[in-house]
Amino acid sequence: MHRPPSAEAEVAGELAAVRPGLVPRYSAELPGARAAVLTRLWRALTHEPLPWLTGRAAGREGLTLRLADGRRLHGPRPDPYATAAYVTEVRLDDLAYDDPARLMTDLAVPHATDFAAELGHSVASLALSRAGQEDTSNEWPGTDREWEQRVVDGHPYHPNCRSRPGFSVAEQLAYGPEHRPLVELSLMPVRADECLVTGEWPHGMRDGARLWIPVHPWQAAHVLKRAGEEGPAAHPLMSLRTLALADGGTHVKTALSARLTSSVRDISVYSIGLSATLSAFAETLTAHTDGLLHFTRTLGAATADSPDLAAVLRESPQVYAGSGERVVPVAALATTGLPGSPVWLADFARLALTVGLRLLELGVALEAHGQNLLVVLSPTGAPLRLVYRDLADIRVSPARLTRHGLPVPELTGRIVTDDETALRRKLFGALVAGALAGTAGSGAALGAALETVAGDLPSTPDLPALLENPVPAKALTLMRLSPGTPGDQWARLPNPARFGARHS
Template sequence: MHRPPTAEAEVAAELAAVRPGLVPRYAAGLPGARAAVLARLWRALAYEPLPWVAGRASGREGLTLRLSDGRRLHGPHADPYATGAYVTAVRLDGVSYDDPARLLTDLGVPHGTGFAAELGHSVASLALSRAGQEDRSQEWPVHDWEWEQGVVDGHPYHPNCRSRPGFSVAEQLAYGPEHRPVVELGLVPVPAAECLVTGGWPDELRYGERLLLPVHPWQAEHVLKRPYDGGLAAHPLMSLRTLALPGGPHVKTALSARLTSSVRDISVYSIGLSATLSEFAEALAARTDGLLHVTRTLGAATANSPDLAAVLRESPQVYGDRVVPVAALATTGLPDDPAWLADFTRLALAVGLRLLELGVALEAHGQNLLVVLSASGAPLRLVYRDLADIRVSPVRLARRGIPVPELTGRIVTDDETTLRRKLFGSLVAGALAGTAGSAAALRGALETAVRELPRTPDLVALCEEPLPAKALTLMRLSPGTPGDQWAQLPNPLSWRAL
């Protein structure tokens, strides 16, 4: 029976046409990319509440999953906080699989066909991302975008860490931050009367009675399908749709493509709240004794469409000479020092828990959270960016005598579980775990850090309850279920759990 070409083969063929010199490195990188994605998938199979996993049993030789149809899936013990490609193969009823896409296809689970295709693209794109890397300089980066472009492998725990459906190989090379391109943003003129604008909109992005909205070239070609004027030369950051203007602000553009889990457009709702949130967050950060800065939103505009909108945000680099996204810390070697990791963990938890106590849960994953380092590399303070997915509790704010901003919609909640999931899932199970790289390293850092923190109810919950994490694979396999779904990971502070 004729089988369609795999994503790996499709990317190889396109690469041979547009960048033939990378083909050997791409091919050599495929086994490592498969292992990296398989390790992320195995974490999900081991810990997420997948309805077709009937049971899990750990033994001396690893972990065995009993599927609802009676089959057995066996692999190594799963470290929920590991970031390495430690899973090279698993066995389904005795048959070995080293390819995550083929494994998911043969599992035959509901909605698995589309996700299997995404896994195949994730493997191929990851191998492509690695193939384009040059020897790393021993000097620390100077520009903010250079830190961001050093994050090659994407999300540390999502099996779709590098899935970019809808992007050709040429487009990945032209727009992917790990390939270090300069991207020419388009400027689409829209009548100002037809736009929602919050904050200020700069004069240089106005033309008479029209606003000039920055547009990503992929969006212009594939979604808007309309001409645009000459644009702005910018450097893509790790989110791909946000770019840095040299010497200027960061520009968040709409990108109506599914990257990892979500379509990256910009809702009219978020544009409407952006100025209020920015002012509120700046005032709240002042209550952290200088330990936190929040990048200001300079202006936001939309042509009343999530497909045509942009946000201008100040660069985190205005808050220090060396401001590093947490996702890039692994490239510095600093987290290898347990004392440094404990200091950073203490700083991050102190700020995150303080804001949670006041009434704000940050989405403090490794992309949104940055750390200001001293000349010697010591963590001094934090910078947070992108307020679109924080959660705000009016009850907690009022309890502390803080004026409640005029906010509506999903951002507003007093539900304790929702607030803690937002912070603990992003900061501890995300940013801190990804920086530590293993359960043992995370546990050591947390044990040191929590001793010096105020014993609030939130801290007690963090120390004693299972750690929430987004069930990223379950969410991709549940297209009819909106919103986040959650897994409960073993608490790294519990020896028995691990």
């Protein structure tokens, strides 16, 4: 077996200095973390259109991939919707690998070196995240931040699920939601006439001719390189850069110019400029879902004409919970045990797909992945309604809106498209290949749920594509190995209904 312990050893060394009591648990979590990342990488290798793979051959003992240089890579039978770490080893010709970083290094494909380093960070950070957990398996959280903190493993399908390059161990412990810290934000003073502000910027963050923009402490130290003034305390949510203010529940989305999973988490001037318009537009959509979907309102957004110094203030999704109800991020549902019931899973799929298809037909494609989409649960756990947050990456079709007699908001840029493929990719890639798949945990479970609810879904022109065509999913590994190619790239996954029937 190959053990490249560079990132693992670095984290162990730093951990010994700042939290020595956690070192044994960290070491114990490393094998499982390697398997979790290797499973995600195997999904990419078996389903993404990677240019240096020239063939895939299935057999009784698994799947063999043929590389352009003639080598063979062999692993278990793949399930592109699995969330369990079922891949513990793959073989490159005659050598066995249980470590994704070493495997990517020895594949030696273009840009593999940088990606391998990220995979190493992902393994080490994932082990660190798991090491710091308390046993809450028999408890349901009482606050929204505790639901967010339950999502320990990060993205369910990205090999860089926990990659946090640029963060020391001390900073991961201080800022990672899974470590349950309280973070002190900084406030940066900026002249109001030098800022773009949309919505209502709170009076408490104004001082005469100046605005105070809340800044993540990592951003202040590493990018802005100045401390600012002492700001409010907040609890980090699963996106890391978004935090819930400790004294009021308002959510603050901060700029964080670090590469987490795939993207650098800054806030573009473009998104600030459209935030108020998008928020007002979204409020008009709830009526078209019979009240089954609510959007968190953007209260205010500001930027000092820089993606590195900007913030968005949003209301908490918890305002949409009734008495005894809970609002739970979809990414946290797997920690509840609810998806283990086929009836519950079908009910949730029916709710999510009904809402998604209705809005898509009207002309709005949500990026409804497990972080943006939340579900309102009854006191008994039944899925009642949905809540959606963060409108920055939805897609809006003026042609579809017009066809249904709906006013077209004044939007420009990437959000606006009438391209049918782009609209379906946005919704199906996030909702089916992301939120629903991550909740179901396997192709068989997801396929069974879709088969159960297919006859109940809105009969729109997009429905056949959902039920019959391959499912679009972002080719996350291809994108990381193609640094010169802008925009999203896509894989085509087997349709869950057909996949479930073959693998049940």
